[in-house]
Amino acid sequence: DGGITQSPKYLFRKEGQNVTLSCEQNLNHDAMYWYRQDPGQGLRLIYYSQIVNDFQKGDIAEGYSVSREKKESFPLTVTSAQKNPTAFYLCASSTSVDSSYNEQFFGPGTRLTVL
Amino acid sequence: SQQGEEDPQALSIQEGENATMNCSYKTSINNLQWYRQNSGRGLVHLILIRSNEREKHSGRLRVTLDTSKKSSSLLITASRAADTASYFCATTLRTSYGKLTFGQGTILTVHP
Numbered sequence: 001d002g003g004i005t006q007s008p009k010y011l012f013r014k015e016g017q018n019v020t021l022s023c024e025q026n027l028n029h030d031a032m033y034w035y036r037q038d039p040g041q042g043l044r045l046i047y048y049s050q051i052v053n054d055f056q057k058g059d060i061a062e063g064y065s066v067s068r069e070k071k072e073s074f075p076l077t078v079t080s081a082q083k084n085p086t087a088f089y090l091c092a093s094s095t096s097v098d099s100s101y102n103e104q105f106f107g108p109g110t111r112l113t114v115l
Numbered sequence: 116s117q118q119g120e121e122d123p124q125a126l127s128i129q130e131g132e133n134a135t136m137n138c139s140y141k142t143s144i145n146n147l148q149w150y151r152q153n154s155g156r157g158l159v160h161l162i163l164i165r166s167n168e169r170e171k172h173s174g175r176l177r178v179t180l181d182t183s184k185k186s187s188s189l190l191i192t193a194s195r196a197a198d199t200a201s202y203f204c205a206t207t208l209r210t211s212y213g214k215l216t217f218g219q220g221t222i223l224t225v226h227p
Binding site: 004006033035040041042043044045048058088090092102103104105106107108109111 | 207
């Protein structure tokens with residue numbers, strides 16, 4: 001999985017709780033991304049970060065928050081405002097967002113289930 | 116709808132046969148990439164083709180890009196049971212730098 005770790009692998013949450021998903025990379029990549037994948041679907045972009053202390057909303061940012069205090073880490077918080085959070089969450093990184101060669105490296109994913 | 120749409124949604128073949136998956140997109144792209152996802156795992160990058168390229172090869176993989184038709188195809192030759200996975204195309208738009216937009220994927224099953 002290319003030097004990106006995600007934890008935990010499985011996460012269960014009660015309705016109304018916030019949960020934080022961890023993503024760490026040791027590839028020295030500037031850009032990091034969070035995606036959501038629903039069954040039988042492609043990936044949808046939640047947030048991305050081009051550099052430390054900067055991040056941008058993706059296509060489905062509502063109900064999620066992120067931080068980028070360190071280059072290696074890009075945690076995602078799923079808040080109680082996210083109405084349908086049960087999904088598979090994937091973190092990725094690339095050398096840069098602003099590139100013609102933006103191959104992304106993915107972590108193994110976290111499967112979040114709301115009980 | 117999503118930028119990339121794969122066809123077929125599912126493909127079932129025998130080991131040794133070739134597998135062809137297609138991807139169509141709507142707007143001008145900077146590059147197009149193909150990824151593989153084994154069940155319940157993260158995605159693995161397979162190949163990237165730039166908008167000014169027409170064909171690329173990597174081992175048993177062959178990717179073509181036709182910008183006039185806004186389409187790409189991924190050919191896996193001499194398939195193996197280990198090729199069983201979902202395959203996604205993803206595009207980088209000229210207007211959105213490095214952000215990837217994924218299609219819904221093709222589920223490939225290779226029977227031994």
